[in-house]
Amino acid sequence: MLHEKVPYCQFHYTKLFGVRCFYCDNRSSMQVIKVLNKNYCENHFFCSGCDTLLEEQKSKVIEMDQKPYCRHCYDKFPADMRRKLLETANAAAKNKKATMKKDKEKKASLKKKKEDKKKADKEIMNATQAAS
Secondary structure, three states: OEEOOEEOOHHHHHHHHOEEOOOOOOEEOOOEEEEOOEEEEHHHOEOOOOOOEOOOOOOOEEEEOOEEEEHHHHHHOOHHHHHHHHHHHHHHHHHHHHHHHHHHHHHHHHHHHHHHHHHHHHHHHHHHHHHO
16 A cells, blocks of 8 residues: 555554544544544444444434434433434534535635636736737
């Protein structure tokens, strides 16, 4: 395996550059699951309430205190806690959507500025050539 054009064996590549599991803190070259901005080994992605192994694609994962919970454990939470978690999740989604919209507008604005500058430069070049 190469890293910045330097060859490494599988063992040392993993030890130096593998993704670190949040639960066991080991580096892994295996497939990792990235959830809640954390990486987990496939064997360490489980519900914090009941220790049931969660599957990345099939399991509904609910975050509480930066820990993953399965739907079954979430349903056992008190009603006000579930309501607050839902409100927090909705607010986070709304903020993310607003941020994405601002980023999109910013990119469009930068693109327009570049196009305007290109157009102005072209006009200057044409004027210079016409004056010659």
